[in-house]
Amino acid sequence: MALKSSSLLLLLLLVSATALVSGHLSPTFYSSTCPGLRRTVRSAMAEAVRQNPRNAAFLIRLFFHDCFVNGCDGSILLDSTAAFASEKFALPNNNSARGFELVDAIKARVEAICPATVSCADVLALSTQEGVALLGGPTWTVELGRRDSRAAFQSAANKEIPSPFDDLKELVALFRAKGLDARDMTALSGAHTIGQAQCFTYAPRIHEDRNIDGGFAARLRRTCPASGRGGARAPLDSRTPYRFDNAFYQELVAKRGLLHSDQELFNGGSQDKLVRRYSTDAAAFERDFAAAMVKMGALLPRPGTKGEIRRKCNRIN
Structure with missing residues (x-):
């Protein structure tokens, strides 16, 4: 006997709820409950990237910083409340994390349908994947079915997100703590092929490091003082700052990595061989980057963490 429409709807809701509780993710999670989701997100991101290509960089950074703190649960999007302090004001995010209004706008479009x-x-x-593809980067299958956190974790953000001043050993340890290996780390760092950095994040690199191209350092010193205060922003990849490609690794091989932590990937250590390969083999980089994004995107909140489907991304329901 065929199920009545009301019974079918109940069954779909029960299946969805079970998947969310168990932590199961699936690329078809919303195929019945929100069939227009991907089309809506793709359209919104296409508009955003046309207006400003940096919007793609903003979102990939938000996604990375979200997943590294209690899993990919949208906690970074929450404003502060009396119960918790926002991750937006953690040291790795304060005055540097951007794109919150864009996520809110895309969410509003999704809520409308x-x-x-x-x-x-x-x-x-989803928005992160679309942004990367729009700038010429790889695509990957985005697993879906996450729930939104009902709290933010500022203290964890201060401790668990990698710093631009970290050395290779520290970077490997931070990624390993999230179940990501050194290859994942090196591939994910390729996201720095787009985006910019503030002067204070690279001032020690251009004024103190020795493994740096002299001309590159001299040019940047003209607009970024050793104090790091009041200086200019600079592209993380000066070759093709608005295209998602493998030029970031070519810059590392030429000792023109903007951040100390980036150049640590090519500094006589364990990742030199992989960086050289990525610098000449764009397909290998794209393949590994896509795989690492899927792996990072599967990081789930700690067991027992309460979740919901937030109607507004900056506050709990």
Whole structure:
């Protein structure tokens, strides 16, 4: 006997709820409950990238910083409340993390077609993938079914997100703590092929490091003082700052990595061989980057963490 429409809807809701509780992710999670999701996100990101290519860089950074703190749960999008301090004001994010309004705008479009159905965490994951593809980067299958956190974790953000001043050993340890190996780390660092950095994050690199191209350092010193205060922003990849490609690794081989932590990937250590390969083999980089993004995107909140489908990404329901 065929199920009545009301019974079918109940069954779909029960299946979705079970998947969310168990932590199961699936690329078809919203195929029945929000079939227009991907089309809506793709359209919104296409507009955003046309207006400003840096929007893609903003979102990939938000996604990375979100996943590294209690899993990919949208916690970075929350404003402070009396109960918790926002991750937006953690040291790795304060005055540097951007794109929150863009995520809110995309979420609003999704809410208009599928109210209270798609999590902010999933909106961020999908938007990130679309942004990378729009700048010429690889595509990957985005697993869906995340729930949104009901709290932010500023203290964890201060401790667990890698710093631009970290050395290779520290970077490997931070990624390993999240279940990501050194290859994942090196591939994910390729996201720095787009985006910019503030002077204070690279001032020690251009004024103190020795493994740096002299002309590159001299040029940057003209607009970024050793104090790091009041200086200019600079592209993380000066070759093709608005295209997602493997030029970031070519810059590392030429000792023109902007951040100390980036140049540590090519500094006589364990990742030199892989960096050289990525610098000449764009397909290998794209393949590994896509695989690492899927792996990072599967980081789930700690067991027992409460979740919901937030209607507004900056506050709990």
